[in-house]
Amino acid sequence: MYNTGNTVLNDDGVFSACMERQVLCGYACCKFRGGNWIMLLPGEYELADEVDLKTDHLAFQDNLHAICSKPCKNGDLKPMDCSWYPLFPANETATKFLVADHRKCPIPNKHLIDKMRAVHTAALTWEKRFPGALKRIVALSRDFVGYKPFPYKLDNQSVLEMLPEELLEITLPTEFSVDYVCMEWTSNQAGYTATSTPEDED
Ligand code: SF4
Ligand code: SF4
Structure with missing residues (x-):
């Protein structure tokens, strides 16, 4: 989306790898049929009021859960969660991440490295302002639906591959079924799996 909303940090999170694939995914991340929801970060709901942004498009279950x-x-x-999508921090230092199932979000992992750095920075900024926020959102994100462990992590400024045991550690209890097909996609999902896209093979 070019004309997108604004986060409370005034960073809309728009990036080209996403824009290029929106014709295919049909904005799957903005549809809420599969039990998915948007996490509001601790303090975000209250901050949104102060910065005078409209919220008519959102239905809040409480000040941490919303749908659109x-x-x-x-x-x-x-919401910040939307601007971070398809990544979400998976540990309290925001160096490990969840990534959306690629049968829902078609962006290959290799095109999400810059996004990973951006989410890391924003998450630490948030933690500084709201101490304890990361611990809380990591715990809450265990209820997310449709995410897998992201195969890369940050180690100081370096990008490293996650070890199998590290991937296992952050795997969520609920995942999409093996025969999941995203209803929002505008064409065939052949070649896309939960963890990879055809471009990952290039
Ligand atoms: S599902 Fe992925 S590619 Fe599609 S709009 Fe959302 S982030 Fe972008
Ligand atoms: S889900 Fe998030 S990014 Fe999508 S339209 Fe709603 S507020 Fe905007």
Whole structure:
């Protein structure tokens, strides 16, 4: 989306690897049929009020859980979770991540390295402002649906591959079924699996 909402940190998280694939995915991450939801970070709901962003498109279950009913646009609140998608921090130092199942989000992992750095920085900024936030959101994210462990991590400024035991450690209890097909996609999902895309083989 070019005309997207704004986060409370005024960083909409738009990136080219996502824009290039929206024709295929049909904005799957903005649809809420599969038990998925948007996490509001601790303090975000309250901050949204202060920065005067509209929230009519969002339905809040409480100040940490929301779903969205129509596309956000400039002047609307875009939750931080949306701006981080398809990644989400998986540990309290935001060096390990979850990534959306690639049968829902078609962006190959190799095109998400810069995004990983950006989410790391934003998550630490948030933690500084709201101490304890990362511990809380990592615990809450265990209820997410449709994510897998991201195969890369940050070690100081280096990008390293995750070890099998590290991947296992952050695997969520609920995943999409083996025969999951995303209803939002506009064409065939052949070649896309939970953890890879055809481009990952290039
Ligand atoms: S599902 Fe992935 S590619 Fe599609 S809009 Fe969302 S982040 Fe972008
Ligand atoms: S606020 Fe709604 S439309 Fe905007 S990015 Fe999030 S889910 Fe998508």
